[in-house]
Amino acid sequence: MKILVANRGEIAVRVMRACRDMGIATVAVYSDCDRTAPFVRYADEAVALGGNAPGESYLRIDKVLDAAKRTKATAIHPGYGFLAENSQFARACRDARLKFVGPSPEVMDLLGGKTAAREVAIKAGAPVVPGTDGPVAEHLSDADVLAIGSKIGYPLMVKAVAGGGGKGMRVVAGPEALINAVRTARSEARTSFGDAAVFFERRLLRPRHVEIQVLGDEHGTVLPFVERECSIQRRHQKVIEETPSVVVSPELREKIAGAAAAVTRRAGYTNAGTVEFLLDEDGQFYFLEVNTRLQVEHPVTEMVTGLDLVQWQIRIAQGERLTLDPSRLLTPHGHAIECRVYAEDPEQKFMPAPGLIRHLRSPAGPGIRDDSGVAAGFEVPIFYDSLISKVIAWGEDRQQAIARMSRALSEYEIGGLKTTIPFFQWILHDPDFLAARMDTTLLDRVLADREGQPFQEVSIASEEAAVIGAALHTFLQGRRTPSESGGGRGAATSTWKRAARLDALRS
Amino acid sequence: MKILVANRGEIAVRVMRACRDMGIATVAVYSDCDRTAPFVRYADEAVALGGNAPGESYLRIDKVLDAAKRTKATAIHPGYGFLAENSQFARACRDARLKFVGPSPEVMDLLGGKTAAREVAIKAGAPVVPGTDGPVAEHLSDADVLAIGSKIGYPLMVKAVAGGGGKGMRVVAGPEALINAVRTARSEARTSFGDAAVFFERRLLRPRHVEIQVLGDEHGTVLPFVERECSIQRRHQKVIEETPSVVVSPELREKIAGAAAAVTRRAGYTNAGTVEFLLDEDGQFYFLEVNTRLQVEHPVTEMVTGLDLVQWQIRIAQGERLTLDPSRLLTPHGHAIECRVYAEDPEQKFMPAPGLIRHLRSPAGPGIRDDSGVAAGFEVPIFYDSLISKVIAWGEDRQQAIARMSRALSEYEIGGLKTTIPFFQWILHDPDFLAARMDTTLLDRVLADREGQPFQEVSIASEEAAVIGAALHTFLQGRRTPSESGGGRGAATSTWKRAARLDALRS
Amino acid sequence: MTFEVEVNGKTRTVAIELVAGAEGRYRVAVDGKEHMVDAREVDQSTLSLILLDAGGASYDVEIVESGVAGELLVRTHDGLLRAVVDGRRRRRSADAAGGAEGEQRVVAPMPGKIVRVLVVAGDEVKARQGLVVVEAMKMESEITSPKAGKVKEVAVTEGQSVEAGRVLAVVE
């Protein structure tokens, strides 16, 4: 077997690590700006796709398949995002006799669209949130759209049928905002997924987001896992995930996991997937959607079950049977939390903060796993998602996991760009978070309340150390001869660039 | 609570991480050459001990206690090595009203000397290896020493009473080598432990080294853990440890753990300790000694039980009760392996390889923990143990743990000095190791057999890449202007040193 | 030697003096408050400081250039701060701050692509009204007017890529 990883960043490294653990050769494909990214260097072979924007590179089915052909890859792992939920791609892989590490294109068609998935869920007996039975047709008049809105009731959600990660999604409080929300959601959906279709769904007031990982083999077995709690979201984008959820009892777990298994079994699901639910304060849960791929937050499940989900994806793709004890998957060992480190400036409304990583030192030690996609000297591009690393902390209990996470984040040195680490250090000490009193609206509410307040509280002593450090740094820089300062701090790549520029001039 | 860590390197960082997880302030003490070591930078406060050799720094009880006094520390964690098993130090801490995180000096006196510990074991009903009942007196004539040797029988071991880590230990095949072995062992013991006393013990032919971690609280509870298998040793120095041992059945585990608990309970043991045993091919086990401290290899136990042993050491020192379910400690979750990365050149008979770390990138990802004591820019000193990092791999089973370890070692980039990583990459693929057919003599035998053969097998393709890399590197260096090469590769500290030299000239 | 260091909006005067005969030892006075500091450069981005007078407090200080001229990003154990030494103030802060008086140049806060231009020269805009939408990292950020006024100039077009700090529009 030789696997081409049709993705980039941390997930490409993650998949390649699993391959190396299994003795499987790997192929990376990369865009121009990703040439020196860790996943390209980690792969056994690497093929340039050319271009930078996703539409020129990672979304180009033809280029990816050509790279597979040239390198004689036998399988393709799509990661998450990009082509991962694109059934056309899965079909093209099948046509090219490449094993797609994921569900069949038929299952993706059935479950990938949110409205079709809803129907499957209803047939499988899973409770669903009230909403439109299909996409809201594009040709409808504003009046017709408003009529549909009234039937569902407000507040409601406008959601992209092909959506994910909060893109193409809008909360609408009342009819006055509906028409505009539909327009912007469609526009975003078209840009992000190439499909402008949206549907409406009733918005629950303060639901938790709870999801069930499933694995299905190619012999009819589908197994559900302990839930992940992903209620800490900023604008529908998950930022912290954990498992287990403190509000899910073993009995409730059986029920939700059972519903997830029923939906995916009914669809003939194979490989890894996730069934998302909303969970009410009274313990009622509602089917939301199925993600027909590996998810960003899969490591927390790995930490409490001891299973390597990517290795299982590959084993399933090789035709292996799921021989796991089902009860083991529902019995978490300890507690795990993940923080998604984004290259965003939390102090500036989480504005994207791409740039050159001048210095990097990752956290380590007991209970800490760092799934990173970057390295010192790499310039985080503007073209893709801002996720640069995921820090996962395991503890005997939630409290220890949180304490270790906080310690790990304090160890993390990412020099040269802003990240969401200061924001995490703040939320990890928030009383509601510590008490696990959370729902999907918590973070946006709290953020709105504290608008303008900085997240970090640097002690007076630390601030003084920073002042002394900045002055001494300048003092020492000044003491260097001019010839030395050229190769000084943060100039890791400058000499290279100068050489490259010289090359360009000569040629 | 404020804890002074009377140690250096990876174990000092390890202890401080536990403290930070628990919200406890830390104090580092350091020798001159350790000024920029990670543990000094990680601590909240740091106090210089002055000097370099252990006798001038980390072994100076007076200086350590003075540092504790100056920083108002309330407790001292001794790590392993240095003063960790020095009962005088534990007593001096008690006199200074500092809580010593470890057993009482009385217990250390009772169990720290190997011959006294042997007596306790006999009284506790644990089987022991035949040997002298106490130290071999220094004033004895060679003839008397030879007579004792004959009584025990050959092969025998000469061992330092105060020993550990293979220091002051000699295997003697017959009487002709005894007198010389006693002399060199005494000399080494005096240098390493300040105590030249040695004793003799019958050498079992192909025993495994199996040990039991114990924790004892200050209220009379002592709990034993699942065994660690530490048979992969080079000259009595452990290099790979794992847990559980493939040859220990749950029944045998109960027996060995029971013996370990009996010995330590009889001694009134508190805090963390390890009882070492030899295990025969027929499943007979013999008490060897007690290490009255945390051990280098403690992380493997943490990985399969989920317990943080250092946090428990601290909790016990705070007077907490061991409220753990004893059966949990004896039921390993998966399998864990540790490789001790030493700054030694395996291709040159494991010769010490101190030096400047010019580049460092640590392994990460699923199942990997790296407990490191070094960083880029740090010069590994000549004065101490050559351990620079411990890589710990966890897997669902032994095979997965080994595969992940091999992958992690392939990710490890330590530029500027030689390490034992190539040796590990070789032994991890050795058929005997893979089949867990091992005893404490395996490694030395295999190493003797392959004398002179290199450990690494670099593929032809890799070698060609290295050739191309070296040429391109030189090509690119040459293209830099002279002013740039001064701050070029590997020169991280040179500018600083130049500034420092200028300072020295001026002053 | 004396430096003016601006951190968190406060400017402090820092005097540094070598201590003779001791490696890495400095006498540092921050606004007149003296410290004895043991400072070592660990790698290209990291200074290790031990404040000998304060019971030996240990600080690992990571210092890199922020990308904005003259500005340093300084990270300690509990946070990241911007520092400007000797008044080499960054232009962006001078632009972004300073209230909403007079002519305002609106700059790109990060590199990205202009996906929409919402105004044309001559438009009257309210404070916080959107001017252009910049996309970077799959996120669209609406760049708004800092004041009510008239758009004097729109300096970018749709589809254009911009660097951080590039002027997008001028509002007067």
Place this chain on the structure above:
Amino acid sequence: MTFEVEVNGKTRTVAIELVAGAEGRYRVAVDGKEHMVDAREVDQSTLSLILLDAGGASYDVEIVESGVAGELLVRTHDGLLRAVVDGRRRRRSADAAGGAEGEQRVVAPMPGKIVRVLVVAGDEVKARQGLVVVEAMKMESEITSPKAGKVKEVAVTEGQSVEAGRVLAVVE
């Protein structure tokens, strides 16, 4: 441009030529065997190589100076190699190798402390007989004579610290 690169005892001739118009692209011939290489400097110690002719084989090559003059330590995925470019041969290897003919200078293989001197000038020694004991990192290493012969000179004394490569004794 052409280099002589010695790795694993073999010397190869490597010709490097820039490819016009393509960033980081080189035509590299190793003993006449041509490769099209995409090479990028990732950080101060790391070159990323993609051999475009060989199906895109990707190599992360870490290169640092070994501390021995002219010698590079080159690490790839499966091992660490010493490389000497353009014949700047390290003196130590020349000393240590080369059989046991003639006068032999015995050097310290690593920095350390001389804990025992086992011979004096004029002693007759056998091959592999111990000359001095060097301690580093708590380990004592006996440094032995490379040949049978007479000790011409002992260049160190007990308690002395030595750097790597320092001559310890001469055997003739």
